[in-house]
Amino acid sequence: MPFELRDHTADVAVEAVAPTLSGVFAAIADGLAAASCDEIPAAGGETVEVAVDAQRPEALLFDYLDELxxxxxxxxxxxxxxxxxxxxxxxxxxxxxxxxxxxGVPLERVDAREVKAVTYSEMRLDETDAGWSAYVVFDV
Incomplete structure (x- = not known):
C-alpha cells in the first residue's frame, strides 16, 4: 500500500510516498478513503472527474482533499x-x-465513518531523492 494511516490524537493522519507528485496526491486521497471505511468494494460506482487550481503545491493538496x-x-x-x-x-x-x-462508491454500499475536514495542521509535502512524501491530518 503506498500510504499508511497514522494515529493522531482525536484525528487521523495519512502518510504517503510516491515517485511523482501526482502519485503522492493519489496515495493521500486513497488514504482518505481508507480512513473513511474499513472495506472498499472492488467494483461499482461511477467515474467522476475533479479539477482544482492553487498557487502552491501544498494549497493544491489541501484544496483537492477538501474537494473530495x-x-x-x-x-x-x-x-x-x-x-x-x-x-x-x-x-x-x-x-x-x-x-x-x-x-464514486455509493455511501449506502459502505459502512463509512465521517471525516469532517482536511487540516493544515502538521501538513507537509516534500520532494525527496526517491520522489515525493506527504503527511496530512484529517479532522474526524
Missing part, C-alpha cells in the same frame, strides 16, 4: 481509486493545476 470531502457530502459517494495529473505553472499561467478522476 465535499464530493462525498454532496454526491453521497465515497471517492476511491484516485488518478491524478498535476501540471506545474507555465507560461502565463501562475497556478498549479490538478485534473483527476475517482470512482
Amino acid at each position: 470531502i465535499y464530493e462525498r457530502d454532496v454526491r453521497a459517494v465515497l471517492p476511491v481509486d484516485h488518478e491524478v495529473r498535476i501540471e506545474e505553472p507555465s507560461g502565463d499561467r501562475d497556478e498549479w493545476r490538478l485534473a483527476g478522476t475517482y470512482r
